[in-house]
Amino acid sequence: MNKFNRYLIDFRLKGLNVEFGSNIVFKSLPQLILVEGSKIIINDNTVINSQNSGYHLNMFKPCKLIADRPNSEIIIGKNCRIHGTCIHSQKKIIIGDNCLIAANCQIMDSNGHDLSFEKIENRIKTTGGVKEVVIEDNVWLGTGVVVLPGVTIGYGSVISANSVVHKSIPPMVVAGGNPIKIIKDYSKKKL
Template sequence: MIQTLLNYFFRYFLFIRNKNVILNGKLKIKNKPLVHILDGTKLIIGDNVTLNSKNAKYHVNMFAPVKIYLDKVGAKITIGNNSRIHGSCLHAYKSINIGDNCLIAANCQIFDGNGHETSLDDPTKRLKITGISKPILIGNNCWIGTSVIILPGTKIGNNCIVAAGSVVKGEFKDNSLIAGNPAKFIKFVK
């Protein structure tokens, strides 16, 4: 009962009353997510979305709660209908679009921009210069396995599966099984 009340509280104060958030239906929150939504950004959440930060009764250990960061003006994160995100980080400088019916397992890192440039000519600049941003697109019906890292500019088609622990960069067609570090197309799945 207390946990249910807390989840309603989180939903109201973190999402419903925030003018930069559009809720298009039911949002289920399990334990408090970490949320940073800068003015001039947009978070769009579809119907029947779950943000799970509760380690109990989840089959993989979560190292941290769901983290949603929009910290550059114009940044946008869209989470499609019926999608579930478990203890993972979404960090947008520009755009992250997650389709409908997606499952994102625990400990994934999805970020569309590098925190710093390499600045090999003068490494001291790394602390002052942010890296480039490229939108991320995850299609409908995708399953992103635990501890996957999705890098800037990645496009994952519909009905794809990304194996646990993969580091993903590039474009992948619909129905792909993707695995490895760096991640590669393995085969088409049905």
Template structure:
């Protein structure tokens, strides 16, 4: 975890997502959760089974969910067997200066490019390039940012 990390957790700290608390979970023994410098996270849940990297100067809004796993097999026989060992994971990379709007979900295997903004309520299932605003379900590029 980098310098100047800011965490808001609970209804008294951020009304957006105040119905939840901040959870940073490295679930598996070899899971690597890296958080850069000057990162702020509000009332969100990050669950890392494999590898999640969050760059510098990233803002993560209230009630965001970031999961690098699908938690369960897609095969119903395995999933309901009581021995669900067909769980897939893939690293997530969130580059520098990214803003992730409240109630967004970032799923396994995704890279979000530098300076991009993810609109509130988006579900990110594919890579998002740098310098764009993206949103929706599934999340797609809405416009290019020019600075």
């Protein structure tokens, strides 16, 4: 990212609670949306890629990081690569170190609305429950993965393209599908 874009991002975020580590690379401008009292932290050597040019997949939109409730947090670890992804926090989303997140992933800690079957016409007025999401170190999310509220994806795991992660995934596995299931377990194998 050129100096102009970095200054533009810094200017737009003036007065907001955003922390950048060293050597952060923004390839094209992401959308960073915060409400007062929320926080976004991006740690050292992380790449936030919103630019189709030079990336092997087509990105539908730029990266979008949304912390839209007071006290909500998005924390992104060191050495991550995040491409054309939406991360939407109403409470807390933690992404560990060395994570690879391919284009068009959706990571969210809330559903947006309650089921409201007892009074369905009120569904539109609800905001839904919130459950923290944790993506541990060295995780790889393939293109188009959807990570739903309350999920932990364990250390080193790989989630195959277009999977819906609706339950927690243990460390060192390959998982995929909708609904997601373990495809291969590397936790006890010598690599």
